[in-house]
Amino acid sequence: METVDIVALLATVLTIGLFSSGIETCRKIHVSKSVGSSPHLPFIACSLNCALWLLYGCLKPDTTVILVNAVGLILQLVYIIVYHTYTDNKFAVKRDTAIASAVVFTSLLYFTKLAGDSDTSLFYLGLLCNVFTILFFASPLSTLAEVIRKQSTESLSFLMSLMSVLSCVTWTVYGFMVGDNFIVVPNAIGLLLSLTQLSLFVIYKNGKKIVSLNNSVI
Secondary structure (H helix, E strand, O other): OOHHHHHHHHHHHHHHHHHOOHHHHHHHHHHHOOOOOOOOHHHHHHHHHHHHHHHHHHHOOOHHHHHHHHHHHHHHHHHHHHHHHHOOOHHHHHHHHHHHHHHHHHHHHHHHHHOOOHHHHHHHHHHHHHHHHHHHHHOOHHHHHHHHHHOOOOOOOHHHHHHHHHHHHHHHHHHHHHOOHHHHHHHHHHHHHHHHHHHHHHHEEOOEEOOOOOOOOO
């Protein structure tokens, strides 16, 4: 097994692990028969992101990108079905799912039939994937702001933050190895955001801000 294959395998395992995090949320929803305060948009946003990257992987082609995002898309669709089953606001779920589906089918039609040669299609699809991925990575910033305001990391998962860092590292390395900047750029940005999130566990340990040894603990 070559080095690129090992990196691809690590990226696949770590990313599917991240995608699987929704299983626990859906288990709680199923047990309580209620979605509680859990929003549906993260599931839909992730499914849209996976669908666009799946299309990118098919057009390139790249079996690693295809496999990861095919599994991710299936998981997100299952999460959406579970959420829809127990939510009182079914209209919002259907509406937002329809909007995401329209984006995917429009992209599928445009980039496979109307965009011209394959290189041009792949370039503009890569740009679109980058935009959605960067927005997806940036979505937890509101949570980080809340962590800083409360000086507590209770709302964050250390394991998921660590897995996010490792996943971004492997995808960035993989992107360099296969010469694909559309993979490198969003994951490099995601790595910076994930490291920022992970650093909060050091800065705000046990709900208190940890500063240098020369200063007092606030």
